[in-house]
Amino acid sequence: MSVGLDSLKHIVVLMMENRSFDHMLGSLKAVDPRIDGITDEMFNLDDTGAQIKPQLLAEFQGQLDPDPDHHFPAVDLQIFNGDKSAARVPTMKGFVKSYYNQRRDTAHSQKIMYCFKQSDLPVLTTLALEFAVFNRWFASIPGPTICNRAFAHYGTSFGRVDMNPFDIIEPFKSIYTRLISATPKRTAKVYYYDTTSSTMEVVNLLQNQPELFGTYKQFLEDCDNGLLPDYSFVEPNYNDHETDEGEELASDQHPDHDVQAGEFLIAEVYMHIKRNPTLWQSTALLVLYDEHGGIFDHVNPPNCVADQFTAPANSTGTGMEFKFDRLGVRVPAVLVSPWVPKNTVVQGRVFDHASIPATVTRFFQLGDVPRSPREQGADVFIEPNVAPFDPNRNLLSLDVMRTDCPEFGV
Amino acid sequence: MAVIAVPKPSKKSMNPDREVNCLLRAQVEHLQHAERRLPLRYRSEIYTHAIRTEGEAAQYIREVTEAIHKAHADTAKERVKRARAEKGGTKPKAKRKKSARGK
Numbered sequence: 001m002s003v004g005l006d007s008l009k010h011i012v013v014l015m016m017e018n019r020s021f022d023h024m025l026g027s028l029k030a031v032d033p034r035i036d037g038i039t040d041e042m043f044n045l046d047d048t049g050a051q052i053k054p055q056l057l058a059e060f061q062g063q064l065d066p067d068p069d070h071h072f073p074a075v076d077l078q079i080f081n082g083d084k085s086a087a088r089v090p091t092m093k094g095f096v097k098s099y100y101n102q103r104r105d106t107a108h109s110q111k112i113m114y115c116f117k118q119s120d121l122p123v124l125t126t127l128a129l130e131f132a133v134f135n136r137w138f139a140s141i142p143g144p145t146i147c148n149r150a151f152a153h154y155g156t157s158f159g160r161v162d163m164n165p166f167d168i169i170e171p172f173k174s175i176y177t178r179l180i181s182a183t184p185k186r187t188a189k190v191y192y193y194d195t196t197s198s199t200m201e202v203v204n205l206l207q208n209q210p211e212l213f214g215t216y217k218q219f220l221e222d223c224d225n226g227l228l229p230d231y232s233f234v235e236p237n238y239n240d241h242e243t244d245e246g247e248e249l250a251s252d253q254h255p256d257h258d259v260q261a262g263e264f265l266i267a268e269v270y271m272h273i274k275r276n277p278t279l280w281q282s283t284a285l286l287v288l289y290d291e292h293g294g295i296f297d298h299v300n301p302p303n304c305v306a307d308q309f310t311a312p313a314n315s316t317g318t319g320m321e322f323k324f325d326r327l328g329v330r331v332p333a334v335l336v337s338p339w340v341p342k343n344t345v346v347q348g349r350v351f352d353h354a355s356i357p358a359t360v361t362r363f364f365q366l367g368d369v370p371r372s373p374r375e376q377g378a379d380v381f382i383e384p385n386v387a388p389f390d391p392n393r394n395l396l397s398l399d400v401m402r403t404d405c406p407e408f409g410v
Numbered sequence: 411m412a413v414i415a416v417p418k419p420s421k422k423s424m425n426p427d428r429e430v431n432c433l434l435r436a437q438v439e440h441l442q443h444a445e446r447r448l449p450l451r452y453r454s455e456i457y458t459h460a461i462r463t464e465g466e467a468a469q470y471i472r473e474v475t476e477a478i479h480k481a482h483a484d485t486a487k488e489r490v491k492r493a494r495a496e497k498g499g500t501k502p503k504a505k506r507k508k509s510a511r512g513k
Contacts, residue, residue, distance in 0.1 A: 017433070061423055067431050122414050145433055146440075163436035165443040195479075196472040200433075202440040206475065207447070210482045239434055240426045241468040247424050250464075254433055258423035267416045409413045 004339025004396030005385035009282040011360055014234040014269050015152060016262055017145065017254035018070065018293025021137075021330040025128055026115045026297075027056055034345040035128070036135045038115055042298045044096040047106055052096050054296060058114040064255040066102050068112055068294025072143040072161045073317035074098050075329065078294065079142060079301060084320065090300035098294065113296045116259070123263040124332065126406050127270065127287065132335040132344035132395050134381075138301050139291040139328025140353040140374070148290045148328065149200050151353035152233070155375030157324075159309030161316055165203045169309075171370035174205060175357040176212050179231055182366045187229030188212065191219040193237035194248070200235065223272040223279055231360050236265055255293060267408035270336060274405065281401055284382055285336040290353070292329035301327040302350055305377030324374060327352050335381055338405055339396035346395065354378035426465030434467045441474040452477040 022038050029037030043051040068074075081094035100109035118125045140151035147157035150166075153174045160166050168174070179186035192199045193216045199206050206213060214222070216237075222228045236252035253262035266287055274280045307324035316322050333351065354372070359380040361369060383394045391397065430438075442458050454473040461467050 060419070071432075123416055126414055144436075146436060163432070163439075165440050195475040196468050198437065198441070198471045198475040200437060200440075202437065202444050206478055207444045210479050238437065239464045239468045239471070240424050240428065241465065241472075242426070249419055249424055254431060256428070256431075258419040260417055260419040261423065264416055264418065404411060406411060407413045409415050 001385055001387070001389040002383070002391070002394050002396060003399050004337065004401075005383065005394065007282050007339065007401075008284055008337075008363075008382070008385070008396065010228045010230060010232065010279065010284070011363065011382065012228070012232045012234065012269070012273065012283060012285045013152070013356055014236070014266065014285065014287045015149065016236055016266075016287070016289045017238075017252040018291060018295075019253055019259075019289050019332065020292035020295040020297035021299070021332050022054060022297045023058060023115050023292075023295045024121060024124060024289075024332045025133065026054060027118045028125060028128060028133075031118065031129065032343065032345065034135075034347065035133060036299060036347075038298070044093050044113060044296065046096045046109055047100050052110045052113050054113045054115050054298075056115055056117045057111075058116045058120070060120070060259040061256055063111055063114065064293075064295070067255045068099055069102060070144050070291060070294040071163075071317065072141075072322070074101075074294060075142040075292075076318050077101075079329065084318070092296075092298050092300060095294070095296040112294065115296075121259070121263060123267045123270075123408060124287070124334070126408075127266070127334045127336055128332070130342055130406050131337065131340045132346055134333040134335070134346045134351055136299070136302075136330065136347070136349060137288060137333035137351045137355075138330050141322075141324060142301060142326065142328040143291070145290050146200060148353055151374070152290075152356045153201055153205065154372070155354045155357045155378070156307055156309065156372035159307075159311055159324075161311045161322055168204050172372055173369070175231065175360050176205070176209070176233075178357075178361060178366050178369050179364065182364070186231070186364050186366070188231045188233075189214050189219075189222075189229045190233045190235065191216055192235045193251070194243070196241045196243070196248070197235070197237045197239060197250075200238070220268070220272050223276055226276060226278055228279060228283070230364060234269060236262060253289075264410060267410045271408055271410055274407070280338060283337065284396065286333065286356070286381065287336065288333035288353075289331040292331055297330045299330045301329060303327075304350070304352070305373050307372055307374040335395055337396050338401045338403075339398045340402075341398055342402070342404070344395060349379050349393075351379050351381060355381055426463060426468065428464045430461060430464055430467045434464060434471075435461075438467050438470055441471060444478060445474045448474075448477055448481055452481045
């Protein structure tokens with residue numbers, strides 16, 4: 001049905017931290033108007049009533065201090081600008097107000113609107129322009145990391161919008177368990193950077209299935225030796241630390257870690273896949289971010305299928321319950337494969353992190369496994385290579401593999 | 411196609427004395443949740459309430475992550491030992507805890 005999908009054997013997901021679409025890729029609207037980035041019409045009001053527009057003044061480190069609040073109540077303010085009425089709609093006008101609340105510094109609060117220039121992010125912006133960039137990939141919930149990453153692993157956060165430990169609730173299993181329990185058996189691995197960085201999925205996965213985990217060094221070796229599993233989830237380095245081999249700089253791009261370290265990581269992952277010709281033609285790499293980190297984006301998060309769980313009013317911090325029927329703020333997401341046409345902009349379709357287990361489950365034909373309503377309702381970023389097949393939805397659509405893909409000096 | 415340069419971050423970017431961010435604080439809490447379920451011999455001697463910096467968090471994260479792996483590995487080794495012993499026809503001795511009285 002599709003040469004690209006026929007060739008596809010491995011899906012790799014690299015999930016970075018806490019940066020919004022406009023912040024990282026908004027500058028690309030000037031390069032390609034189809035990319036829904038920043039314009040001069042956008043603004044937030046600061047505490048003096050001045051209109052603060054997005055500007056290409058983001059810095060790699062030292063600017064977003066304190067770390068912008070990205071917990072559920074703060075994100076609610078960012079999206080709805082303080083409106084708590086039943087009929088409220090998103091305005092995306094509360095980012096400056098939210099950041100002002102943290103330091104009460106007018107000038108500093110405006111920096112939440114800053115974005116990177118294209119030349120600041122040669123890796124991410126090149127991948128976005130050379131492969132497929134998603135105009136509408138959102139965080140799964142308007143809240144913090146742990147819950148959003150849960151959607152990538154399980155298709156749900158089990159009713160949680162906070163950062164506290166949680167236990168998974170049957171019958172929903174992780175995508176890794178589904179893969180290794182399938183008939184025929186599939187393979188999966190979570191590659192954390194090293195044991196000092198570890199994983200964000202501790203309580204359920206690391207504690208119960210440590211055999212699922214490998215290190216980033218092993219990921220690179222597995223790429224070089226053609227030993228990647230069917231599905232790989234790669235986590236960046238979450239903290240600065242010393243090792244026997246020297247200093248390891250945090251590469252997750254979570255404020256206030258150096259954004260350039262994350263660029264290097266993304267380039268390294270890409271190049272290790274690309275340098276192995278067999279792997280390159282048979283792998284799709286999704287690079288994306290878990291949530292927006294409290295940083296400005298202009299696109300209203302849409303409503304979505306409600307999950308079967310509800311976060312009660314006394315757990316959200318807003319005084320209102322949350323039925324997981326609205327997505328979080330938009331994040332950068334790029335799909336890389338030599339079968340993706342150059343300069344693909346994915347428009348008119350909505351994705352969130354539940355799309356990850358949805359895609360992997362359907363592509364590898366894992367059968368009729370229990371899935372959350374959110375995952376069942378999520379779009380897939382790789383079409384299952386089975387009938388009925390809609391070629392219009394297939395992003396790996398080339399009949400001949402590209403030979404003009406970029407190379408990075410890492 | 412020309413190779414695209416990827417600038418390396420400044421050496422000054424490294425700061426293990428940076429105040430721990432909310433994500434690392436949450437990760438520490440998750441690991442502490444897991445550590446409580448480990449047998450005593452695997453537990454760290456780090457007081458997590460005193461963690462203030464990224465470097466301190468990193469040390470704890472490493473210790474508990476490696477302890478979880480070790481606990482599983484040790485159990486797996488015992489399982490293999492028992493399976494071999496049963497295969498060999500010899501029933502392995504049951505492990506007994508020493509009582510408080512030492513009997």
